[in-house]
Amino acid sequence: MNHPFSHPARRTELLAAGAAAVTVVLWASAFVSIRSAGAAYSPGALALGRLLAGALTLGAICLVRREGWPPRSAWRGIAISGVLWFGFYMVVLNWGEQQVDAGTAALVVNVGPLLIALLGARLLGDAMPPRLLAGMAVSFAGAVTVGLSMSGGGGSSVFGVVLCLLAAVAYAGGVVAQKPALARASALQATTFGCLVGAVLCLPFAGQLVSEAADAPVSATLNMVYLGVFPTALAFTTWAYALARTTASRMGATTYAVPALVVVMSWVALGEVPGLFTLVGGVLCLAGVAVSRSRTARAATAPDVAEPRPERTPESA
Template sequence: MSALLAAAVTVLFWASAFVSIRSAGGAYSPGALALGRLATAAVLLAAIALIRRVGWPNRRAWPGILTSGLLWFGGYMVFLNWGERLVDAGTAALIVNVGPILIALLGVRLLGEAAPRSLWLGIAVSFAGTVVVGLSMSGGGGSSLLGVLLCVLAAITYAIGVVAQKPALRHGSALQITTYSALVAAVALLPFAGVLAHESADAPVSATLNMIYLGVGPTAIAFTTWAYALARTSAGKLGATTYVVPALVVLMSWLFLGEVPGWLTLAGGVLCLAGVAVSRRRAGRVAAPVVAREESAQVR
């Protein structure tokens, strides 16, 4: 139950990021926005880690920290920010949401995770819902080849980062792994510091506040709760829960942006939610033994 609640916090924050990215993205370029977001998260997480006296990570955690920090925390955000400027919403939603499928495949291949039929059926239903939502909300804009490639890179780096983070969580806490991953990403994005400083001088206050919010909520908090949930469930099943995000985006766009969804959009959102429910249908029967085995292995 605690893992499910943590996952719920994550998807709520990640869905809310849609509204903030639309505001901040108008004033900040992709690299500068990613650096500002990650620098905010890194400073906040580092302060919390110091207060809680979180020490240096175990050396066995560092391969996962470096991989997830560079590819997921850093690369994914730059690729996604950039790609969404070059493709329409439908194309971006379609490509980026291949991520959970890749996570499930990599989880089976690299982590030896089980992939029950309910997981694949749920992913298929949710992905279909994502396509419906994306196409129905698309403004009909064009898609460049570069934009498509950037969205593909975003999906790939997201999937590899999640799968790399899973083993690292055996050797450190969620806060510890998230903090150092954010620090690695922030350092890697320092080449954008000059651009960030220049754009900050001209950016409206609302855009800067939204960038800070992205660092605090959808990054510092959401990535930590994600890591907490990932340590207690399989990467494939947790990845499938992110298909709730498109449905929440539809609702939040309706509430905060006044974008009234059409029936096709609502139908897609329902499909997303139904798919997640199907993918987790048997989770309650298997999650407890899995967690028990992991905890037993850690004690030994």
């Protein structure tokens, strides 16, 4: 009986799935931490603090691993993803979540995976198999159910909805820009320098960060550091590792597991007991992810994309 790791292609697939799972769990935990940090820090200051903590962590890892600079051919994708995803997205999302309730924000931001699929098909030539489309439809229905069931707990505004929509567009654009760069740079390089680009973009908020840190409670600052080290440094690296080994569309569909996990984490950590429709929506999100990541027997024998060059990819994300 063959061990699952005995076949190189199967081993790569399992490692990528594991990396994607780590990303989803940590990104879900970020919503709980933002609840605390966001009460003491303004959107730009929180984004800068998070990015600085992430950049310092990633920079230290790069020095230990002697990663070096990314190839020149990868810089365009890294820079675009750094501006759109690490910089603009984080500021606009923080801002938007202060204008609308959590349910509305989750509903609007979950347009992102659909945009990734459309942009991936148009710009990267990603395939759109029926299972992926069906899974994304089920997951989006689940995200809408979760969003509607959680909406109404706070004020909503057209401006806030627009901010969340801009965040979704920036997220999709950043993912599609990062994908080609990962064929030339390692996951750690793409994440580290993307994070640095985002931090530089947010430097105008340095004054706010310093003044707000002086008055912020320790718990809020610790949550900001947590956001930088785990949901940013670690999770964005495991995301890049998995993205290099599959299509942008399938990775985008995987993030539909985040709303379901947020429901569970809010229940456990914050004591927010979910209602029936919230639970149903979470189950739909997970079911859709399972469908979108499944493949027929014929498709399972062929990888989604060519293997990245081993010398450019770290052994572990």
